[in-house]
Amino acid sequence: MMRSFLVLAGLLVSTTLFAQPTAPERLKTLQADPAAQKAAVEAGKKAAFFCANCHGEDGISKAPEVPNLAGQNPAYLLEQIRKFGSGERKDQFMQGLIKVLKDEERVQIALYYANIAVSPSTADAAKVPHGKAVFAKLCVRCHGEQARGGELFPRLAGQKLPYLQTAITQYRDAKGIRSNQLMSIATSTLKNDDVTAVANYLTQLP
Ligand code: HEC
Ligand code: HEC
Missing domain, CATH: 1.10.760.10 (Cytochrome c-like domain)
Incomplete structure (x- = not known):
């Protein structure tokens, strides 16, 4: 009895000490x-x-x-x-x-x-101003002034245009392809034109 207790205690100590990060x-x-x-x-x-x-x-x-x-x-x-x-x-x-x-x-x-640098892509310049306004209103507080993200939020600046459009739409439509509550709330009011505009704005940012 005592012996098995000691073995158990030993196991507990070693799993705590050597737990994988x-x-x-x-x-x-x-x-x-x-x-x-x-x-x-x-x-x-x-x-x-x-x-x-x-x-x-x-x-x-x-x-x-x-x-x-x-x-x-x-x-x-x-x-x-x-x-x-x-x-x-x-x-x-x-x-x-x-x-x-x-x-x-x-x-x-x-x-x-x-650790690799990313460079901006070309966008439809006519859509950029509306996209910039959408970003400033609904996105900047998490993704940052220059859309470079941070510890908790992804960088969006310079990302591929169609990928951005797809990702934003998936969060908005909430069909379980991409799930994140913060993003579902942030995108819930966006019309398709807003999504296209904000994606055009983001893809051309350095
Ligand atoms: C309250 C904070 C918050 C706000 C506001 C916000 N986001 Fe996000 N965003 C996040 C988080 C957190 C993630 C990562 C979610 C995940 O794990 O899927 C994310 C992910 C994304 C992604 C995926 C990036 C990638 O590389 O796949 C895109 C695109 C995006 N956000 C665009 C936007 C846009 C556009 C807006 C404004 C309409 C916005 N976000 C507003 C927090 C936010
Ligand atoms: C056959 C093509 C293909 C290969 C090979 C591939 N990926 Fe992907 N990866 C994709 C696609 C497509 C997406 C976007 C999926 C979506 O729309 O959500 C993606 C998305 C990602 C994302 C999410 C990025 C973001 O901004 O949210 C990460 C991280 C990733 N891949 C890492 C990897 C790693 C690591 C490997 C190698 C082990 C790899 N991928 C190999 C096609 C590929």
């Missing part, structure tokens, strides 16, 4: 250590070789419906990878692909892409 915790640890971060970025480049087929070698995607990953907030990238893995975010390619990645590879890939 979660992926977001691991990301923070690497970000705090420049040398470790540099090594992770290198490893991430290798681990992302397959992703490059669609997202581009430098994280600038080759197809309009595929998002750029370059310059994106790494915590956001990691969270989206988690969401594809758990099925909270739906996409037939991404859900399958993400399953084979280990936690450490996910963190390395997120750091790799986050």
Whole structure:
């Protein structure tokens, strides 16, 4: 009896002491250590070789419906990878692909892409002013003055136009393809023309 109690107590102590950090915790640890971060970025480049087929070698995607990953907030990238893995975010390619990645590879890939610069795309200039007004009214408080996001919010500046349109529409229509309460509320009043305009505004931002 006493012996099994001790074994149990020992197990409890060791699982607490040696518990694996979660992926977001691991990301923070690497970000705090420049040398470790540099090594992770290198490893991430290798681990992302397959992703490059669609997202581009430098994280600038080759197809309009595929998002750029370059310059994106790494915590956001990691969270989206988690969401594809758990099925909270739906996409037939991404859900399958993400399953084979280990936690450490996910963190390395997120750091790799986050450390590359992204450049603006061309937009329909006639739609930009209305898009700018929509953004200032409904989006700026989370995504930031220059739409570069932050710790909790994704960067939108320079993202692909059709991808932005699709993403905003999916949150607004709330059919479970992309779910986020903050985004559903923020987009609920948008007409299709507003979505197109704000996407045109965002894609041309540096
Ligand atoms: C066959 C093409 C394809 C490949 C290969 C691919 N992706 Fe994707 N990825 C997509 C598409 C399409 C989307 C957008 C899905 C949607 O509309 O929600 C996406 C979305 C993402 C997103 C969300 C970005 C955002 O801004 O929200 C992340 C993160 C991502 N992919 C990471 C990866 C990683 C890591 C790999 C390699 C393991 C990879 N992808 C390989 C096609 C691909
Ligand atoms: C209250 C905060 C908040 C407001 C306001 C807000 N957003 Fe977001 N946005 C978020 C969060 C959080 C996410 C990430 C959600 C997730 O995990 O899917 C997000 C994600 C997005 C994405 C997905 C980016 C990608 O790479 O796939 C787009 C596009 C977007 N927001 C556009 C907008 C637009 C346009 C507006 C204004 C109409 C807006 N957001 C207002 C918090 C906000």
